[in-house]
Amino acid sequence: xxxxxxxxxxxxxxxxxxxxxxxxxxxxxxxxxxxxxxxxxxxxxxxxxxxxxxxxxxxxxxxxxxxxxxxxxxxxxxxxxxxxxxxxxxxxxxxxxxxxxxxxxxxxxxxxxxxxxxxxxxxxxxxxxxxxxxxxxxxxxxxxxxxxxxxxxxxxxxxxxxxxxxxxxxxxxxxxxxxxxxxxxxxxxxxxxxxxxxxxxxxxxxxxxxxxxxxxxxxxxxxxxxxxxxxxxxxxxxxxxxxxxxxxxxxxxxxxxxxxxxxxxxxxxxxxxxxxxxxxxxxxxxxxxxxxxxxxxxxxxxxxxxxxxxxxxxxxxxxxxxxxxxxxxxxxxxxxxxxxxxxxxxxxxxxxxxxxxxxxxxxxxxxxxxxxxxxxxxxxxxxxxxxxxxxxxxxxxxxxxxxxxxxxxxxxxxxxxxxxxxxxxxxxxxxxxxxxxxxxxxxxxxxxxxxxxxxxxxxxxxxxxxx
Numbered sequence: 064x065x066x067x068x069x070x071x072x073x074x075x076x077x078x079x080x081x082x083x084x085x086x087x088x089x090x091x092x093x094x095x096x097x098x099x100x101x102x103x104x105x106x107x108x109x110x111x112x113x114x115x116x117x118x119x120x121x122x123x124x125x126x127x128x129x130x131x132x133x134x135x136x137x138x139x140x141x142x143x144x145x146x147x148x149x150x151x152x153x154x155x156x157x158x159x160x161x162x163x164x165x166x167x168x169x170x171x172x173x174x175x176x177x178x179x180x181x182x183x184x185x186x187x188x189x190x191x192x193x194x195x196x197x198x199x200x201x202x203x204x205x206x207x208x209x210x211x212x213x214x215x216x217x218x219x220x221x222x223x224x225x226x227x228x229x230x231x232x233x234x235x236x237x238x239x240x241x242x243x244x245x246x247x248x249x250x251x252x253x254x255x256x257x258x259x260x261x262x263x264x265x266x267x268x269x270x271x272x273x274x275x276x277x278x279x280x281x282x283x284x285x286x287x288x289x290x291x292x293x294x295x296x297x298x299x300x301x302x303x304x305x306x307x308x309x310x311x312x313x314x315x316x317x318x319x320x321x322x323x324x325x326x327x328x329x330x331x332x333x334x335x336x337x338x339x340x341x342x343x344x345x346x347x348x349x350x351x352x353x354x355x356x357x358x359x360x361x362x363x364x365x366x367x368x369x370x371x372x373x374x375x376x377x378x379x380x381x382x383x384x385x386x387x388x389x390x391x392x393x394x395x396x397x398x399x400x401x402x403x404x405x406x407x408x409x410x411x412x413x414x415x416x417x418x419x420x421x422x423x424x425x426x427x428x429x430x431x432x433x434x435x436x437x438x439x440x441x442x443x444x445x446x447x448x449x450x451x452x453x454x455x456x457x458x459x460x461x462x463x464x465x466x467x468x469x470x471x472x473x474x475x476x477x478x479x480x481x482x483x484x485x486x487x488x489x490x491x492x493x494x495x496x497x498x499x500x501x502x503x504x505x506x507x508x509x510x511x512x513x514x515x516x517x518x519x520x521x522x523x524x525x526x527x528x529x530x
Contacts, residue, residue, distance in 0.1 A: 245261075273298055
Protein backbone atom coordinates (compact mmCIF):
# COMPACT_ATOMS: atom_id res chain seq x y z
CA UNK A 64 0.00 0.00 0.00
CA UNK A 65 1.26 3.49 -0.84
CA UNK A 66 0.58 6.53 1.36
CA UNK A 67 0.85 10.12 0.15
CA UNK A 68 3.03 12.22 2.39
CA UNK A 69 0.80 14.34 4.62
CA UNK A 70 3.38 16.49 6.43
CA UNK A 71 2.12 19.54 4.55
CA UNK A 72 -1.25 19.05 6.28
CA UNK A 73 -2.99 17.91 3.08
CA UNK A 74 -5.60 15.10 3.26
CA UNK A 75 -4.10 11.61 3.25
CA UNK A 76 -4.99 9.39 0.27
CA UNK A 77 -4.37 5.68 0.60
CA UNK A 78 -3.80 3.80 -2.66
CA UNK A 79 -3.13 0.14 -3.41
CA UNK A 80 -0.46 0.66 -6.03
CA UNK A 81 -0.95 -0.86 -9.45
CA UNK A 82 2.18 -2.55 -10.75
CA UNK A 83 3.12 -1.21 -14.21
CA UNK A 84 5.02 -4.41 -14.94
CA UNK A 85 1.78 -6.35 -15.08
CA UNK A 86 0.49 -4.37 -18.06
CA UNK A 87 -2.93 -2.81 -18.41
CA UNK A 88 -4.23 -5.49 -20.75
CA UNK A 89 -3.15 -8.43 -18.61
CA UNK A 90 -4.50 -6.93 -15.41
CA UNK A 91 -7.90 -5.88 -16.76
CA UNK A 92 -8.42 -9.15 -18.64
CA UNK A 93 -7.71 -11.08 -15.44
CA UNK A 94 -10.21 -8.92 -13.58
CA UNK A 95 -12.90 -9.30 -16.28
CA UNK A 96 -12.73 -13.01 -17.15
CA UNK A 97 -13.99 -14.51 -13.84
CA UNK A 98 -17.03 -12.18 -13.58
CA UNK A 99 -17.91 -12.92 -17.23
CA UNK A 100 -17.84 -16.69 -16.71
CA UNK A 101 -19.73 -16.41 -13.42
CA UNK A 102 -22.39 -14.13 -14.91
CA UNK A 103 -22.77 -16.35 -17.99
CA UNK A 104 -23.28 -19.42 -15.79
CA UNK A 105 -25.82 -17.72 -13.54
CA UNK A 106 -27.81 -16.21 -16.42
CA UNK A 107 -27.87 -19.54 -18.28
CA UNK A 108 -29.12 -21.25 -15.13
CA UNK A 109 -31.90 -18.66 -14.72
CA UNK A 110 -32.94 -19.04 -18.37
CA UNK A 111 -32.90 -22.83 -18.07
CA UNK A 112 -34.96 -22.76 -14.88
CA UNK A 113 -37.50 -20.45 -16.53
CA UNK A 114 -37.70 -22.77 -19.56
CA UNK A 115 -38.28 -25.85 -17.42
CA UNK A 116 -40.99 -24.11 -15.38
CA UNK A 117 -42.72 -23.05 -18.59
CA UNK A 118 -42.67 -26.41 -20.36
CA UNK A 119 -42.64 -28.91 -17.49
CA UNK A 120 -46.38 -29.55 -17.82
CA UNK A 121 -45.91 -30.53 -21.48
CA UNK A 122 -43.17 -33.03 -20.64
CA UNK A 123 -44.27 -34.73 -17.43
CA UNK A 124 -46.46 -37.78 -17.87
CA UNK A 125 -45.43 -38.41 -21.49
CA UNK A 126 -43.16 -41.31 -20.66
CA UNK A 127 -40.14 -39.60 -22.23
CA UNK A 128 -36.72 -41.15 -21.85
CA UNK A 129 -33.82 -39.17 -20.40
CA UNK A 130 -32.09 -38.81 -23.78
CA UNK A 131 -35.12 -37.10 -25.33
CA UNK A 132 -35.39 -34.63 -22.43
CA UNK A 133 -31.66 -33.85 -22.66
CA UNK A 134 -32.01 -33.26 -26.40
CA UNK A 135 -34.87 -30.84 -25.83
CA UNK A 136 -32.85 -28.92 -23.23
CA UNK A 137 -29.72 -28.87 -25.43
CA UNK A 138 -31.58 -27.48 -28.44
CA UNK A 139 -33.14 -24.72 -26.34
CA UNK A 140 -29.78 -23.79 -24.81
CA UNK A 141 -28.89 -22.15 -28.14
CA UNK A 142 -31.22 -19.16 -27.81
CA UNK A 143 -30.23 -18.84 -24.15
CA UNK A 144 -26.55 -18.48 -25.13
CA UNK A 145 -27.35 -15.76 -27.68
CA UNK A 146 -29.15 -13.66 -25.06
CA UNK A 147 -26.93 -14.49 -22.09
CA UNK A 148 -23.60 -13.53 -23.70
CA UNK A 149 -24.32 -9.75 -24.08
CA UNK A 150 -25.73 -9.60 -20.58
CA UNK A 151 -22.66 -11.40 -19.20
CA UNK A 152 -20.42 -8.82 -20.93
CA UNK A 153 -22.32 -6.04 -19.17
CA UNK A 154 -22.09 -7.75 -15.78
CA UNK A 155 -18.37 -8.47 -16.25
CA UNK A 156 -17.60 -4.84 -17.10
CA UNK A 157 -19.51 -3.46 -14.12
CA UNK A 158 -18.03 -5.93 -11.66
CA UNK A 159 -14.45 -5.73 -12.95
CA UNK A 160 -14.20 -1.94 -12.96
CA UNK A 161 -16.27 -1.71 -9.77
CA UNK A 162 -13.75 -3.99 -8.07
CA UNK A 163 -10.84 -1.93 -9.39
CA UNK A 164 -12.48 1.26 -8.16
CA UNK A 165 -13.28 -0.18 -4.72
CA UNK A 166 -9.71 -1.36 -4.18
CA UNK A 167 -8.31 2.00 -5.42
CA UNK A 168 -6.42 0.25 -8.24
CA UNK A 169 -8.34 2.39 -10.72
CA UNK A 170 -7.11 5.48 -8.87
CA UNK A 171 -3.54 4.16 -8.93
CA UNK A 172 -3.64 3.58 -12.67
CA UNK A 173 -5.03 7.07 -13.24
CA UNK A 174 -2.23 8.46 -11.07
CA UNK A 175 0.30 6.53 -13.16
CA UNK A 176 -0.97 8.28 -16.28
CA UNK A 177 -3.20 5.47 -17.68
CA UNK A 178 -6.30 7.06 -19.20
CA UNK A 179 -9.75 5.55 -19.04
CA UNK A 180 -9.70 5.02 -22.81
CA UNK A 181 -6.56 2.91 -22.49
CA UNK A 182 -8.11 0.91 -19.67
CA UNK A 183 -11.23 0.28 -21.74
CA UNK A 184 -9.36 -0.91 -24.86
CA UNK A 185 -8.88 -4.53 -23.66
CA UNK A 186 -12.53 -4.73 -22.58
CA UNK A 187 -13.72 -3.42 -25.96
CA UNK A 188 -11.45 -5.79 -27.88
CA UNK A 189 -12.69 -8.75 -25.85
CA UNK A 190 -16.29 -7.65 -26.40
CA UNK A 191 -15.66 -7.50 -30.17
CA UNK A 192 -14.31 -11.06 -30.14
CA UNK A 193 -17.24 -12.23 -28.04
CA UNK A 194 -19.66 -10.39 -30.37
CA UNK A 195 -18.14 -12.12 -33.42
CA UNK A 196 -18.59 -15.47 -31.69
CA UNK A 197 -22.18 -14.59 -30.83
CA UNK A 198 -22.83 -13.54 -34.44
CA UNK A 199 -21.49 -16.80 -35.87
CA UNK A 200 -23.40 -18.78 -33.26
CA UNK A 201 -26.53 -16.81 -34.16
CA UNK A 202 -26.14 -17.59 -37.87
CA UNK A 203 -24.86 -21.17 -37.86
CA UNK A 204 -25.96 -23.04 -34.74
CA UNK A 205 -29.08 -21.21 -33.55
CA UNK A 206 -31.24 -21.70 -36.71
CA UNK A 207 -30.74 -25.49 -36.75
CA UNK A 208 -31.19 -25.70 -32.99
CA UNK A 209 -34.46 -23.75 -33.15
CA UNK A 210 -35.73 -25.95 -35.98
CA UNK A 211 -34.90 -29.23 -34.26
CA UNK A 212 -36.33 -27.96 -30.97
CA UNK A 213 -39.60 -27.04 -32.73
CA UNK A 214 -39.88 -30.46 -34.40
CA UNK A 215 -39.06 -32.28 -31.19
CA UNK A 216 -41.59 -30.25 -29.20
CA UNK A 217 -44.26 -30.99 -31.84
CA UNK A 218 -43.53 -34.71 -31.49
CA UNK A 219 -43.75 -34.47 -27.72
CA UNK A 220 -47.07 -32.63 -27.88
CA UNK A 221 -48.52 -35.28 -30.23
CA UNK A 222 -47.25 -38.09 -28.06
CA UNK A 223 -49.86 -39.56 -25.76
CA UNK A 224 -49.07 -40.11 -22.08
CA UNK A 225 -47.68 -43.50 -21.16
CA UNK A 226 -50.46 -46.09 -21.11
CA UNK A 227 -51.12 -47.04 -17.52
CA UNK A 228 -54.17 -49.15 -16.56
CA UNK A 229 -55.55 -47.85 -13.30
CA UNK A 230 -57.14 -50.52 -11.05
CA UNK A 231 -60.93 -50.39 -11.18
CA UNK A 232 -61.00 -47.85 -14.06
CA UNK A 233 -61.79 -48.44 -17.74
CA UNK A 234 -59.33 -47.18 -20.33
CA UNK A 235 -60.69 -44.46 -22.61
CA UNK A 236 -61.29 -44.47 -26.36
CA UNK A 237 -58.44 -41.99 -26.77
CA UNK A 238 -55.96 -44.35 -25.09
CA UNK A 239 -56.95 -47.54 -26.95
CA UNK A 240 -59.40 -46.96 -29.83
CA UNK A 241 -62.10 -49.64 -30.06
CA UNK A 242 -61.34 -51.30 -26.72
CA UNK A 243 -62.19 -50.71 -23.06
CA UNK A 244 -59.97 -52.50 -20.54
CA UNK A 245 -60.76 -52.95 -16.86
CA UNK A 246 -58.44 -54.57 -14.33
CA UNK A 247 -59.28 -55.07 -10.67
CA UNK A 248 -55.58 -55.11 -9.72
CA UNK A 249 -52.61 -53.76 -11.65
CA UNK A 250 -48.86 -53.39 -11.21
CA UNK A 251 -47.73 -50.36 -13.28
CA UNK A 252 -44.05 -51.18 -12.80
CA UNK A 253 -44.37 -54.56 -14.55
CA UNK A 254 -47.62 -53.93 -16.54
CA UNK A 255 -49.12 -57.09 -15.04
CA UNK A 256 -52.90 -57.21 -14.58
CA UNK A 257 -55.31 -59.38 -12.61
CA UNK A 258 -59.04 -60.04 -13.08
CA UNK A 259 -59.13 -58.43 -16.49
CA UNK A 260 -62.27 -57.57 -18.50
CA UNK A 261 -62.04 -56.34 -22.09
CA UNK A 262 -64.91 -54.94 -24.17
CA UNK A 263 -64.15 -55.16 -27.89
CA UNK A 264 -65.98 -52.51 -30.00
CA UNK A 265 -63.49 -52.55 -32.87
CA UNK A 266 -65.52 -54.86 -35.10
CA UNK A 267 -68.96 -53.51 -36.05
CA UNK A 268 -71.86 -55.92 -36.01
CA UNK A 269 -70.64 -57.97 -33.08
CA UNK A 270 -70.02 -57.66 -29.37
CA UNK A 271 -67.10 -59.46 -27.79
CA UNK A 272 -66.16 -59.59 -24.12
CA UNK A 273 -62.96 -61.20 -22.86
CA UNK A 274 -62.30 -62.03 -19.21
CA UNK A 275 -59.10 -63.45 -17.74
CA UNK A 276 -57.52 -64.03 -14.36
CA UNK A 277 -54.14 -62.67 -15.45
CA UNK A 278 -52.86 -60.37 -18.18
CA UNK A 279 -49.78 -58.53 -19.34
CA UNK A 280 -49.65 -55.28 -21.33
CA UNK A 281 -46.77 -54.45 -23.71
CA UNK A 282 -45.96 -52.48 -26.88
CA UNK A 283 -44.40 -53.73 -30.09
CA UNK A 284 -40.87 -52.33 -30.72
CA UNK A 285 -42.22 -49.68 -33.13
CA UNK A 286 -45.00 -48.64 -30.70
CA UNK A 287 -47.58 -49.22 -33.45
CA UNK A 288 -49.50 -51.91 -31.59
CA UNK A 289 -50.38 -52.93 -28.05
CA UNK A 290 -49.91 -56.60 -27.21
CA UNK A 291 -52.22 -57.84 -24.45
CA UNK A 292 -51.46 -61.39 -23.33
CA UNK A 293 -54.30 -63.02 -21.36
CA UNK A 294 -54.15 -66.25 -19.38
CA UNK A 295 -56.89 -68.49 -17.97
CA UNK A 296 -59.97 -66.76 -19.30
CA UNK A 297 -63.14 -66.83 -21.39
CA UNK A 298 -64.47 -65.25 -24.60
CA UNK A 299 -68.11 -64.18 -24.89
CA UNK A 300 -69.31 -63.25 -28.36
CA UNK A 301 -72.65 -62.19 -29.86
CA UNK A 302 -73.60 -61.00 -33.39
CA UNK A 303 -76.06 -58.20 -34.14
CA UNK A 304 -77.64 -60.01 -37.12
CA UNK A 305 -78.04 -63.24 -35.08
CA UNK A 306 -79.30 -62.11 -31.68
CA UNK A 307 -80.31 -65.63 -30.70
CA UNK A 308 -76.80 -67.02 -31.20
CA UNK A 309 -74.35 -66.69 -28.31
CA UNK A 310 -70.80 -68.07 -28.20
CA UNK A 311 -68.66 -68.80 -25.19
CA UNK A 312 -65.19 -70.30 -25.10
CA UNK A 313 -62.33 -70.96 -22.66
CA UNK A 314 -58.61 -70.40 -23.28
CA UNK A 315 -55.34 -70.99 -21.49
CA UNK A 316 -53.42 -68.21 -23.26
CA UNK A 317 -54.88 -65.66 -25.63
CA UNK A 318 -53.04 -62.77 -27.32
CA UNK A 319 -54.87 -59.63 -28.37
CA UNK A 320 -53.10 -57.20 -30.69
CA UNK A 321 -54.59 -53.70 -30.65
CA UNK A 322 -53.55 -50.90 -33.05
CA UNK A 323 -52.12 -47.92 -31.15
CA UNK A 324 -50.84 -44.58 -32.40
CA UNK A 325 -49.35 -41.59 -30.67
CA UNK A 326 -47.31 -43.44 -28.06
CA UNK A 327 -44.04 -42.76 -29.85
CA UNK A 328 -42.65 -39.93 -31.97
CA UNK A 329 -44.02 -39.47 -35.47
CA UNK A 330 -40.76 -38.51 -37.23
CA UNK A 331 -42.59 -37.58 -40.41
CA UNK A 332 -39.68 -35.48 -41.74
CA UNK A 333 -38.59 -31.88 -41.44
CA UNK A 334 -41.26 -29.24 -41.16
CA UNK A 335 -41.13 -25.93 -42.97
CA UNK A 336 -38.64 -23.49 -41.47
CA UNK A 337 -39.76 -20.15 -40.08
CA UNK A 338 -37.69 -16.95 -39.95
CA UNK A 339 -36.02 -17.86 -36.65
CA UNK A 340 -34.85 -21.14 -38.17
CA UNK A 341 -32.89 -19.59 -41.05
CA UNK A 342 -29.48 -17.95 -41.30
CA UNK A 343 -29.10 -14.33 -42.37
CA UNK A 344 -27.99 -15.46 -45.85
CA UNK A 345 -31.09 -17.62 -46.32
CA UNK A 346 -33.31 -14.86 -44.97
CA UNK A 347 -31.91 -12.34 -47.45
CA UNK A 348 -32.47 -14.80 -50.32
CA UNK A 349 -36.08 -15.17 -49.22
CA UNK A 350 -36.47 -11.39 -48.97
CA UNK A 351 -35.04 -10.96 -52.48
CA UNK A 352 -37.59 -13.45 -53.82
CA UNK A 353 -40.39 -11.63 -52.05
CA UNK A 354 -39.16 -8.26 -53.35
CA UNK A 355 -39.42 -9.60 -56.90
CA UNK A 356 -42.90 -10.90 -56.18
CA UNK A 357 -43.91 -7.58 -54.64
CA UNK A 358 -42.73 -5.65 -57.71
CA UNK A 359 -44.77 -7.97 -59.97
CA UNK A 360 -47.85 -7.55 -57.78
CA UNK A 361 -47.55 -3.75 -57.85
CA UNK A 362 -47.28 -3.76 -61.64
CA UNK A 363 -50.31 -6.02 -61.84
CA UNK A 364 -52.28 -3.77 -59.49
CA UNK A 365 -51.31 -0.70 -61.51
CA UNK A 366 -52.55 -2.38 -64.70
CA UNK A 367 -55.87 -3.19 -63.04
CA UNK A 368 -56.24 0.44 -61.91
CA UNK A 369 -55.50 1.71 -65.41
CA UNK A 370 -57.96 -0.71 -66.95
CA UNK A 371 -60.59 0.36 -64.45
CA UNK A 372 -59.93 4.04 -65.17
CA UNK A 373 -60.12 3.54 -68.94
CA UNK A 374 -63.45 1.76 -68.64
CA UNK A 375 -64.85 4.53 -66.44
CA UNK A 376 -63.85 7.27 -68.85
CA UNK A 377 -64.89 5.42 -71.99
CA UNK A 378 -68.44 6.14 -73.13
CA UNK A 379 -68.37 3.39 -75.71
CA UNK A 380 -67.19 0.62 -73.48
CA UNK A 381 -69.04 -2.59 -74.33
CA UNK A 382 -68.83 -3.62 -70.69
CA UNK A 383 -70.97 -0.64 -69.73
CA UNK A 384 -73.76 -1.38 -72.27
CA UNK A 385 -77.03 -2.53 -70.75
CA UNK A 386 -77.89 -6.18 -71.32
CA UNK A 387 -80.83 -7.99 -69.83
CA UNK A 388 -81.35 -5.25 -67.30
CA UNK A 389 -80.97 -1.57 -66.58
CA UNK A 390 -77.78 0.43 -67.09
CA UNK A 391 -77.50 1.21 -63.37
CA UNK A 392 -77.64 -2.48 -62.44
CA UNK A 393 -74.90 -3.35 -64.93
CA UNK A 394 -72.72 -0.47 -63.72
CA UNK A 395 -73.14 -1.56 -60.12
CA UNK A 396 -72.14 -5.13 -60.95
CA UNK A 397 -69.15 -3.95 -62.99
CA UNK A 398 -67.91 -1.59 -60.24
CA UNK A 399 -68.29 -4.33 -57.65
CA UNK A 400 -66.21 -6.78 -59.67
CA UNK A 401 -63.42 -4.26 -60.20
CA UNK A 402 -63.41 -3.15 -56.57
CA UNK A 403 -63.08 -6.77 -55.45
CA UNK A 404 -60.17 -7.26 -57.84
CA UNK A 405 -58.41 -4.14 -56.56
CA UNK A 406 -59.01 -5.15 -52.92
CA UNK A 407 -57.55 -8.58 -53.64
CA UNK A 408 -54.46 -7.01 -55.27
CA UNK A 409 -53.92 -4.67 -52.31
CA UNK A 410 -54.37 -7.55 -49.85
CA UNK A 411 -51.68 -9.58 -51.66
CA UNK A 412 -49.32 -6.59 -51.57
CA UNK A 413 -49.87 -6.11 -47.82
CA UNK A 414 -49.30 -9.82 -47.18
CA UNK A 415 -46.06 -9.85 -49.16
CA UNK A 416 -44.85 -6.69 -47.42
CA UNK A 417 -45.64 -8.23 -44.03
CA UNK A 418 -43.51 -11.25 -44.92
CA UNK A 419 -40.63 -9.02 -46.03
CA UNK A 420 -40.76 -6.95 -42.84
CA UNK A 421 -40.98 -10.05 -40.66
CA UNK A 422 -37.91 -11.61 -42.26
CA UNK A 423 -35.96 -8.35 -42.27
CA UNK A 424 -36.61 -8.09 -38.53
CA UNK A 425 -34.90 -11.45 -38.10
CA UNK A 426 -31.98 -10.34 -40.30
CA UNK A 427 -31.39 -7.18 -38.25
CA UNK A 428 -31.83 -9.11 -35.00
CA UNK A 429 -28.99 -11.48 -35.91
CA UNK A 430 -26.63 -8.51 -36.05
CA UNK A 431 -28.16 -6.24 -33.41
CA UNK A 432 -27.89 -8.69 -30.50
CA UNK A 433 -24.16 -9.51 -31.04
CA UNK A 434 -23.47 -5.77 -31.50
CA UNK A 435 -24.94 -5.23 -28.04
CA UNK A 436 -21.84 -6.96 -26.62
CA UNK A 437 -19.70 -3.97 -27.66
CA UNK A 438 -22.27 -1.44 -26.46
CA UNK A 439 -22.61 -3.16 -23.09
CA UNK A 440 -18.83 -3.11 -22.71
CA UNK A 441 -18.89 0.66 -23.24
CA UNK A 442 -21.57 0.94 -20.56
CA UNK A 443 -20.21 -1.57 -18.05
CA UNK A 444 -16.69 -0.17 -17.67
CA UNK A 445 -17.58 3.47 -16.85
CA UNK A 446 -20.62 2.38 -14.86
CA UNK A 447 -18.44 0.20 -12.64
CA UNK A 448 -15.94 3.03 -12.23
CA UNK A 449 -18.68 5.43 -11.19
CA UNK A 450 -20.37 2.97 -8.83
CA UNK A 451 -17.14 2.35 -6.90
CA UNK A 452 -18.63 -0.78 -5.45
CA UNK A 453 -17.69 -4.42 -5.84
CA UNK A 454 -19.51 -7.69 -5.44
CA UNK A 455 -21.95 -9.83 -7.35
CA UNK A 456 -25.03 -8.03 -6.04
CA UNK A 457 -23.98 -4.57 -7.18
CA UNK A 458 -22.83 -5.77 -10.61
CA UNK A 459 -25.89 -7.87 -11.31
CA UNK A 460 -28.27 -5.22 -9.99
CA UNK A 461 -26.90 -2.44 -12.20
CA UNK A 462 -26.64 -4.71 -15.23
CA UNK A 463 -30.15 -6.12 -15.02
CA UNK A 464 -31.64 -2.63 -15.19
CA UNK A 465 -29.87 -1.82 -18.45
CA UNK A 466 -30.54 -5.24 -19.93
CA UNK A 467 -34.25 -5.04 -19.09
CA UNK A 468 -34.34 -1.64 -20.81
CA UNK A 469 -32.63 -3.14 -23.86
CA UNK A 470 -34.98 -6.13 -23.81
CA UNK A 471 -38.02 -3.84 -23.75
CA UNK A 472 -36.71 -1.96 -26.79
CA UNK A 473 -35.88 -5.22 -28.58
CA UNK A 474 -39.27 -6.89 -28.03
CA UNK A 475 -41.25 -3.67 -28.49
CA UNK A 476 -39.32 -2.79 -31.63
CA UNK A 477 -39.97 -6.25 -33.08
CA UNK A 478 -43.71 -5.92 -32.48
CA UNK A 479 -43.86 -2.42 -33.97
CA UNK A 480 -41.81 -3.46 -36.99
CA UNK A 481 -44.02 -6.51 -37.61
CA UNK A 482 -47.04 -4.17 -37.59
CA UNK A 483 -45.23 -1.76 -39.96
CA UNK A 484 -45.40 1.09 -37.44
CA UNK A 485 -41.63 1.53 -37.75
CA UNK A 486 -39.05 0.06 -40.10
CA UNK A 487 -37.25 -3.21 -39.20
CA UNK A 488 -33.97 -1.28 -38.89
CA UNK A 489 -35.25 1.09 -36.21
CA UNK A 490 -37.17 -1.71 -34.51
CA UNK A 491 -34.02 -3.77 -33.94
CA UNK A 492 -31.34 -1.06 -33.69
CA UNK A 493 -33.24 1.58 -31.73
CA UNK A 494 -32.30 0.09 -28.35
CA UNK A 495 -28.67 -0.32 -29.44
CA UNK A 496 -28.39 3.32 -30.49
CA UNK A 497 -29.98 4.56 -27.27
CA UNK A 498 -27.66 2.49 -25.07
CA UNK A 499 -24.69 3.51 -27.20
CA UNK A 500 -25.54 7.12 -26.37
CA UNK A 501 -25.74 6.19 -22.67
CA UNK A 502 -22.32 4.52 -22.90
CA UNK A 503 -20.79 7.61 -24.51
CA UNK A 504 -22.24 9.87 -21.81
CA UNK A 505 -20.97 7.60 -19.00
CA UNK A 506 -17.50 7.37 -20.56
CA UNK A 507 -17.37 11.15 -20.99
CA UNK A 508 -18.35 11.68 -17.35
CA UNK A 509 -15.70 9.26 -16.06
CA UNK A 510 -13.11 10.91 -18.34
CA UNK A 511 -13.98 14.30 -16.83
CA UNK A 512 -13.50 12.89 -13.34
CA UNK A 513 -10.16 11.43 -14.40
CA UNK A 514 -8.91 14.78 -15.71
CA UNK A 515 -10.11 16.48 -12.53
CA UNK A 516 -8.40 13.81 -10.45
CA UNK A 517 -5.15 14.21 -12.39
CA UNK A 518 -5.04 17.98 -11.90
CA UNK A 519 -5.66 17.68 -8.15
CA UNK A 520 -3.90 14.48 -7.10
CA UNK A 521 -1.23 13.62 -9.65
CA UNK A 522 1.22 16.43 -8.70
CA UNK A 523 1.16 15.31 -5.08
CA UNK A 524 1.80 11.72 -6.08
CA UNK A 525 4.70 12.52 -8.41
CA UNK A 526 6.32 15.25 -6.26
CA UNK A 527 5.55 14.17 -2.73
CA UNK A 528 8.04 15.29 -0.09
CA UNK A 529 10.53 12.80 1.27
CA UNK A 530 11.64 12.88 4.89
